Amino acid sequence: MIIRVLEKNAPDALVVPLAQQENLGAQLAALARLAGLDPAALQNDFKADPKEVFVVYATGTATRKFYLVGLGKKDNFQTLYTTLRAFCFRYRNKLPRQLGIDLRHFPAAQLPRLADAAVSGMLLGLYQIGLYRKDPEPNTVPLFGGAKSELQLLVKTSRHKEITAGARRGEVFAGVIRDVFDLMNAPGNKKNPGQLSDWIERAGKDSGLKVRILSLKELKAKKLDALLAVGQGSPHPPAMALLEYRPKAGKSKVPLVGLVGKGVTFDTGGVSLKPSSNMHFMKSDMGGAAAVFGALLVAAQLELPVQLVAAVPIAENMIDGLAIKPGDVIGSHAGKTIEVIDTDAEGRLILADGVSYLHRQEKPDVLIDIATLTGSIIRTLGYAAAGLFTQNDQLAAALTQAGENCGERLWRLPLWEEYAADLKSDVADIRNFSGKPMAEAITAAKFIEQFTDGHPAWAHLDIAGMAFGDTELGQSKTATGYGVRLLVEFVEQWIAK
Secondary structure (H helix, E strand, O other): OEEEEEOOOOOOEEEEEEOOOOOHHHHHHHHHHHHOOOHHHHHHHOOOOOOOEEEEEOOOOOOOEEEEEEOOOOOOHHHHHHHHHHHHHHHOOOOOOEEEEEOOOOOHHHHHHHHHHHHHHHHHOOOOOOOOOOOOOOOOOOOOOOOOOEEEEEOOOOOHHHHHHHHHHHHHHHHHHHHHHHHHHOOHHHOOHHHHHHHHHHHHHHOOOEEEEEOHHHHHHOOOHHHHHHHOOOOOOOEEEEEEEOOOOOOOOOOEEEEEEOEEEEEOOOOOOOOOOOHHHHHHOOHHHHHHHHHHHHHHHHOOOOEEEEEEEEEEEOOOOOOOOOOOEEOOOOOOOEEOOOOOOOHHHHHHHHHHHHHHHHOOOEEEEEEOOOOHHHHHHOOOOEEEEEOOHHHHHHHHHHHHHHOOOEEEOOOOHHHHHHHOOOOOOEEOOOOOOOOHHHHHHHHHHOOOOOOOOEEEEEOOOOOEEOOOOOOOOEEOOOOHHHHHHHHHHHHHO
């Protein structure tokens, strides 16, 4: 698809996103005059409610039309992104080859960000989830979305270069998040640890990342025993992907940010078996890995002036005669012994090895792990925000602000020392589960903290309620792409300061 930023000569088909603000009446009156319609009738028919769509055909022409799209009371980045994604998904088979989005009524200072939101929203609205269908649903061949189609952004400002960069940013994010969608929506038999490792290695190198996959032999040599224990019940051996992105020469004097993402390709719960009702959604238990990998891909493709290193521990939590059992004592890269109380608390085990390895090998200035870790965080925050855990107030503020800016919200929960008492073990250095039906997300974070060697700028993000959910893109829960933008925008802001 061709993407252009224009200041005049709007195409015949124009999408006009409008918010419920004081000037809505004046905006609708201007559109009515342009289309040769009655302003009073248009204002009566269109209220700019969230995701409302009203199609207006101009008089005297068969091709000139306006798609009025309601934003509700907000006109920020997240609202425009989600609204245009839903609009494009709903109308994609009806949209013409050449389509414009009118942003001329927005403040000039917001246009670079809104161009990013508009482009990424429209492109992701074209996503189709039917990865393995042999007989696709019969639809008319869409004109919009093909290689020869055009998306034009109409702006009225002198900041043309910045807006073009914003549009390019949206295009890159959309491409990467489409890959994240495919990874997370793929079933477990299509992305076992070996397949996921191969995909990361291939896609990472194609984008210019430095990628290394630690094999089973190397995991044993480096004593990544917690990761090995989680994967020992699967016929597909575990692995760890190590990734690195460095800016071009002359831009390397910036903080090094380390990212660790949970990569459980399918989680049965192990011997502590999960209920069957929603187990098929456990193909999404590598949402943290997808977010980390996506963030590095975006950084590389946009050539951001940041330094990133990442560790992605990858395993399949299955059941057979070799699987770890409740009560087993296992080792870890940090040297601590762990009593396994619950084999379904496996994510924190592989993260423990991931954060310990990355911290000791790379010594990053900031260390963040991200994971679809606990059902407890969903019971705490629902599907509105992910959980944030850190002892560092400055880091908490920066992550929270990044989340607010891009619509991927975080809510901070405590890491008080009182919670560590619930992880004391009689037979090992620590146990992986408190056994109490309370504060489970907090004690999970407290467990991971014990493997950071007291890193002063460590944070844990529990995204279990946000990485996979209800969207317009599928009939059941699907990937959301949560975390990719959050991590990229945090790193940019942190380094800028």
